Amino acid sequence: MSKETVKAPQPEWLLAALLRYGTWLASGVTGLGVAMSLVGVEGTQVIAAGVALFIALPVLRLLVMLGAFILGRDYRLVIVTTVVLVTILAALVIGLSFSKPLAH
Amino acid sequence: MDPGFGLWLFAVSLGASALGGMLGMASGIFIVPILTMFLHIDIRTAIGASIVSVIACSCGSASPFLEAGLVNIRLAVVLETTTTLGALTGVLLAGIIPTAYLFILFALILALSAQQMLARRGETAGAATTADTWGWAGALRLDASYPDRGQRVEYRVQRLPLGMLLMYGAGLISALLGIGSGVLKIPAMDTALRLPIKVSSATSNFMIGVTAAASAGAYFLRGDIVPAVAGPVALGSVVGSLLGARILMAVSNERTRLLFVVVLVALALQMALSGFGLELGGPSE
Numbered sequence: 001m002s003k004e005t006v007k008a009p010q011p012e013w014l015l016a017a018l019l020r021y022g023t024w025l026a027s028g029v030t031g032l033g034v035a036m037s038l039v040g041v042e043g044t045q046v047i048a049a050g051v052a053l054f055i056a057l058p059v060l061r062l063l064v065m066l067g068a069f070i071l072g073r074d075y076r077l078v079i080v081t082t083v084v085l086v087t088i089l090a091a092l093v094i095g096l097s098f099s100k101p102l103a104h
Numbered sequence: 105m106d107p108g109f110g111l112w113l114f115a116v117s118l119g120a121s122a123l124g125g126m127l128g129m130a131s132g133i134f135i136v137p138i139l140t141m142f143l144h145i146d147i148r149t150a151i152g153a154s155i156v157s158v159i160a161c162s163c164g165s166a167s168p169f170l171e172a173g174l175v176n177i178r179l180a181v182v183l184e185t186t187t188t189l190g191a192l193t194g195v196l197l198a199g200i201i202p203t204a205y206l207f208i209l210f211a212l213i214l215a216l217s218a219q220q221m222l223a224r225r226g227e228t229a230g231a232a233t234t235a236d237t238w239g240w241a242g243a244l245r246l247d248a249s250y251p252d253r254g255q256r257v258e259y260r261v262q263r264l265p266l267g268m269l270l271m272y273g274a275g276l277i278s279a280l281l282g283i284g285s286g287v288l289k290i291p292a293m294d295t296a297l298r299l300p301i302k303v304s305s306a307t308s309n310f311m312i313g314v315t316a317a318a319s320a321g322a323y324f325l326r327g328d329i330v331p332a333v334a335g336p337v338a339l340g341s342v343v344g345s346l347l348g349a350r351i352l353m354a355v356s357n358e359r360t361r362l363l364f365v366v367v368l369v370a371l372a373l374q375m376a377l378s379g380f381g382l383e384l385g386g387p388s389e
Binding site: 011012013015016017019020022023026027030031033034037038044045047048050051052054055056057058059061062065074076077080081083084087088090091092094095096098 | 108110111114156159160162163164166167168170171173175177178181182184185188189191192195196199243244245313314316317318319320321322323324325326329331332334335336338339342
């Protein structure tokens, strides 16, 4: 039995709040766009913004974790989290380099 | 696109997600077959929409698990190094793989899911109190504890390198097919890492969002995600997963489970036929 005494404040609650309110926000924006399309207003760009928010949410969650690991001086996990962020960045760069005009 | 079609997409995704949620399954596995076979949407558009809905469901359902202390966030981020690398590989392959093979691969994953559902997932025997892999799991302080019936249960993470390798495959399939790959993550977490079932479910769900963000981000920037399809599908899936979790207790019995096995097998056959049809029928991109 080893109780850990040196530990950063638990980031779980912060992550839970971020994901909960982030989902509400992204759903709200997407819903607004869908509703606009239904009543005949051009809503595609608003829906696209909602979709982009959904995709950004896990990346934000990684950034919050990175911050928590830095505060906790947990440098091994800081490196691990940075590797994940860099991998996602690489995927984005690949996506951009093959980009074509937004489909409708 | 006809705006009424958006409403239809919303309703169909809500239904698929609620049904999936009732059995504790991710909805992604139903979204692509439904969109391609019943609504005749191009499979790449369907995959793009599905991967966004996978993120939405993961983020939308993560909070209660986090608050309950069931998610091992340290382990999650360690495993995400290989799931995102797998997703990156999938993004590169997605542009090259012919559509017919995507259908056939999807059929295989559906069949695997049916088999897994039939086998019923049980608590792994002798779940992890021994400390054989001190190397990585120890250095990264991945061993933890979770609350169960008012007590804290300690557990250790086993065979991390094997788990990470399996997670690479899960990330790859997730990016290629637009699914959460729970069907591949669950064996990795139960068998290789030997996590307690509650921790494994919560951590797997938490990880799916980041894995899918890598591929969804690339597809979005590449222009493969059609907002008019992806938006209503994501919205329907979030609402459906919340509803599905509520009726989980009420209907989860042997008969619904068997019904789902039949549905999965039927979808697998249909997807395989579409795949071979494309293969034989020549170019139909």
